[in-house]
Amino acid sequence: MAKNYVPVIGLEIHAQMSTKTKMFCRCDNDSFNVAPNTNVCPICMGFPGQLPVINDKAIENGVLSALALNCEIPETSIFARKNYFYPDLPKGFQISQYDEPLSVNGHMDINVNGKKKRIRITRLHLEDDAGKLVHVPGGSLCDYNRSGTPLMEVVTEPDISSPEEASIFAREIQKVMRYVGSSDCDMEKGMMRFDVNVSVMEEGSKKLGTKTEAKNLNSFRALEKCLDYEIKRQIEILEGGFKVVHETRGWDDVKEITVSQRSKEEAHDYRYFPEPDLPPVKVTKKDVEKLRKMLPELPSARYERFVGDYKMQEDDARILTSDVALSQYFEEVVSACNDPAKAVSYVNSVLMAFLNEDQIAIEECKVKAKMLGELIKKVINGEISNSVAKNEVFPEMYKTGKDSTEIIEEKGFKQVSDVSELEAVCKKVLEENPQSIEDFKNGKDRAFGFLVGQVMKETKGQGNPKMVNDILRKLISGV
Secondary structure (H helix, E strand, O other), X not given: OXXXXXXXXXXXXXXXXXXXXXXXXXXXXXXXXXXXOOOXXXXXXOOOOOOOOOOHHXXXXXXXXXXXXXXXXXXXXXXXXXXXXXXXOOOOEEEEOOOOOOEEEEEEEEEEOOEEEEEEEEEEEEEEOOOEEEEEOOEEEEEOOOOOOEEEXXXXXXXXXXXXXXXXXXXXXXXXXXXXXXXXXXXXXXXXXXXXXXXXXXXXXXXXXXXXXXXXXXXXXXXXXXXXXXXXXXXXXXXXXXXXXXEEEEXXXXXXXXXXXXXXXXXXXXXXXXXXXXXXXXXOHHHHHHHHOOOOOOHHHHHHHHHHHOOOOHHHHHHHOOOHHHHHHHHHHHHHHOOHHHHHHHHHHHHXXXXXXXXXXXXXXXXXXXXXXXXXXXXXXXXXOHXXXXXXXXXXXXHHOOOHHHHHHHHOOOOEOXXXXXXXXXHHHHHHOHHHHHHHHOOOHHHHHHHHHHHHHHOOOOEOHHHHXXXXXXXXXXX
């Protein structure tokens, strides 16, 4: 009889910090699209006799991120040498933190199928990054531009029970880092990547299975696919009467399988010892409280506020709080138009459709928040119809960057609200459609909708819909 197995997953999430310079030198921290091996210096290349200096901004970013993840901040943390030899590690060791990290004992709550689940965080620690291997026919090339880049590593307890939970947690970490401003977490630029530790155990058992590690997953899709594959692979091994090997495996994105790389290293394999060229990092309680006051409203709190204060649907709130810039944009739109419901409709349905089509960020959009708010106000005030605003005016604003007033005047989109003018059009439509009048009087509501549509057609979509409705009903009642 087949047994039921439960996955046990822990994540290690690496995020490149948003600092101007690298972790221990003054080299530029942005090497994206830079020629290989040009953004380097003797310190990040590990030349003999060169002394590292701790980047204070990296410490600040690390503490802010740790506080956002509900971590404790010890007064003293220590950088250590993590010794291993690999072509992309010029020093022959990585400067990381191990037994005395910057922060410990955190947690983050995630929403899984409508239920909250708490994922414990063992620590958030700091380290410098290795270089990058570029594999080419006949061998591999080393690019050391990334060497020395400041990283935060978030290490969880094995509290995650499925690939879906792992992806939800990783996405929440990305949002938190972006809200805090400690990392852009741009996965296309390699600013965020994952290592996963996964095992399976029999349902109801308290004995953990043998875990494997898969390293350097660089997308949420890869994270989920890798875990799916590895869980199934381990179950098949156990069902076949064999034992899972404790090892490090690589993820093949093309074949969507994991492949064995090497036996799993333990802490003693890295021969950790305190970095002799760096002093202990001191973060006082006063420092912590000062940084705590700098924390912005975090995505989970903003989500709850949007649902509560703006009375919006949870899915809408989830979209609007997925990106800090988008949520700020939305609130500026609300401030300009004073109608949260219409702001949600225009931002999530109209604006996002254009941004997704062009694959651009909200910061690149020509329609600024105040401009969109002013457009919505014109709809509320009856200056233009909702249809004209969404289908005519907004696309022109998006394309040209012009404000709504200028476009409405240029294109003649201003809504017709003159009673005598609308009344004349309504009378004309009723004279031409006597059968629709009879159908409406006999309870066919669709007939009234047809009449409204004919009036809007006659006014080229510029008739005030509310006034058209009122005038038609008044005229029909007198027929």
